[in-house]
Structure formats: structure tokens, C-alpha cells
Amino acid sequence: MIHGHDDALADGGSIEQNWSESQRDIMEATYRVMLTEGYPDLSVSKIADELGKTKASIYYHYDSKRELLISFLDFVVDQFHLNIGEVANKDPEPALKAVIEKLIPTEIDKERFQGQVVLTELRSQASQNEAYRERFTEINELLVRTICDIIERGIDTGVFRDVRAVHIAEHIVATTNGARTDRVTTDREAAPAAVRASLLSYVDSELKQSK
């Protein structure tokens, strides 16, 4: 799910948390190591090697691997924010469809597939790890709020029917989360496209005000 992060970071400013350049470098390196090594084999040494720096230079910013990983999840939250923010400001109907399309891409390259593997692993840790759970709670909150806002904007402007926005937003977030996890944990390659098609047609039939 972390994609287009170079562009996203390039425009700076809008990002929630302020990341210093070294912190960003560490986060980017952490992500690259996760992509190649996977989450279980991640170590501060490998991140340092990837950065071409010493372990001490990482421990200067983060007291422990644990702290670094929590910070990495904050970074992931910010990426979600940026990625979704990019499209959420369109008119309600195209905005909602664009968010769904972003959350369930029909095809993904190897890097994004691997990114999703990493996120699925991190998410599974969230059931045991409170700090992780807080971040995944934040990601879901953010997505539900963004989608809810779009739907409410649609209702206010008469494009959408007067539906229960929060229920539908929760529905859409659960569906897109399920589709993304299923993509990397099953061999059912045609499934994400079918889910996406059904969700987009749901927007048309359930939300759009009939003319």
C-alpha cells in the first residue's frame, strides 16, 4: 500500500507528522529492507547497511528496533493519508470511486505486492501488540472518516441519496481491507477485480440519486 511515496513525500508539507530528512531516509530504508527481506528477518543492521550508515546513526533517532517499527507504522499512516487525500477532494462520486480504485488496484507490480505482504504481516502482529494496534486503528479511522466525508458531501449536494454514511463507509473499508489481504494470502487472482467491480456498482445502485 505504500506506493507513490516518493512523489508523495516530494510535495512535503501536507504530511501529518514532521519527519526530518534522516528519519525519512531511515523509514524509506526500513521499507526497502522489508520488501526484500520480509518483516520477520528485519534487523537494525540490515537497515544500516541499506542506508550505508552505522547502526549508531539509527539508534541516535530510535532507542530500539521496537521504537523504529512503531515509527515506521506512523510513516505508513501518513502514506495512507497522502494517498487518499490526493483523490478525496474531487466531486463526491468520482472521489468515492477513485478512493475505491486506489484501495483495490486491479493490477499491482511486484513491489506493491510485496508491500502488501509486509502490511499483512504487521497487521497480524497488531492483535498482540498494542502500539501496532493503535496504528491500524488509526489507518481504519482515517479511511472511514475520509469516505464518510465524501458520502456526506454527496448527500449535501444531492448527488447521493440520504443514506447512513458511516455504515456504508465501514462497509467499504472492510471490503477493501479484505480484498487487499486476500490478494496476498490466496491464489485467487481474479478476486480483487470482481470485488472492485461489485463495490463500484454498489456506489451506483445504493448511493447515486436516481435522476
Place this chain on the structure above:
Amino acid sequence: MIHGHDDALADGGSIEQNWSESQRDIMEATYRVMLTEGYPDLSVSKIADELGKTKASIYYHYDSKRELLISFLDFVVDQFHLNIGEVANKDPEPALKAVIEKLIPTEIDKERFQGQVVLTELRSQASQNEAYRERFTEINELLVRTICDIIERGIDTGVFRDVRAVHIAEHIVATTNGARTDRVTTDREAAPAAVRASLLSYVDSELKQSK
């Protein structure tokens, strides 16, 4: 998600794979150890202790912990089959709603919560482990096929509109999978009930033939 398995196993017969009594005992013990210890700390010794038997008696059935875990996932697939089969034979509309209600229970006790934690951990391994991925593929296939059959039955009998059954089945499975994973990986306690309500009302508005 493994629930009501005692009842389910009691009626026997309908289960896909034939499990000998000792194999069932080992699977049940594996599940109990996973519930208390979590997946990462699972060991054959602990399963043997839980059973009150020797490790050798487990290795008599399974060559390795790896093989035992794959068999455990086959057992999970069978549980899904039994749990869903129980309700899928009703009339199309109540059957579809009962499947959704079973897949997104509004409240779950500690044991079922912990069972979902274990399944989420096992599922996250599926991206790296082909044998696991096959089992989760099978679970999703089974759910999609069951829901698709119900929808097609509804179309044939004129209860449901002539919709694209497979797209809607994929949509429902992704949504329920997402809701179940979100339940154990976030602190958003009200979310599953909202998703379930939205999905049930989707069945009414999208599928039901207007009278």
C-alpha cells in the same frame, strides 16, 4: 472462526476429510494450545502436554510440526465447511443473511476472539507459505461458491434479481474477511456491527426482487 466445533464434529459424516479419533484429538489439542499460547509459541511438546500423551504419539501421525500445522489448516477448512453448510440450505434470502451473520458475529466471546487472532496469524503466513496459501485459497473458494450458489438459487426462484452472482459473492466474502481481521487488529469495537448492518441492507436493496 472455529466455533461450535464440538457439535459440528459430533454429527460426523458430513465432514470432508476423514479424521481418525486420534487425529481429531491432536487437532483439538493444537487449537487449544494456539488459543492459550498463540501461534508463534506453539510446539509439538505443548500439544503433547495438552493431550497428556508423548511427543512420539504425535509424530506417529505427523512427520513434522510443519505437517501437523498444514493438517490443522485442513481441519480449519472443514470447520468452515460445516459451519457454513449448517445454514446454507435454508431459503435463499434467510440463507444468505444467516451466512453473513455467521461470518460477522456482532459479539464474540474471548475464545472466538482468540481463535480469530490465531487465524489472522496463520493467514499472514500464507503469503510466504504455499501450503498455507492453498488452504486459505480453499476457504475463500468455499465461501464464494456457497454464497454464489445461494444467490443463483434466489435468482432461479425469482426471489433475487438477475445480478452477477459471482461478483456479489466475492464482494461479500472480502467484506466479511475484512471485518473479521479488523476486529482483532484494531480497537474499533463498533465497526463489525456497522459492516454487518450495511451488508444485510445491501442484500435487501441490491438483491431482493421488488414486489
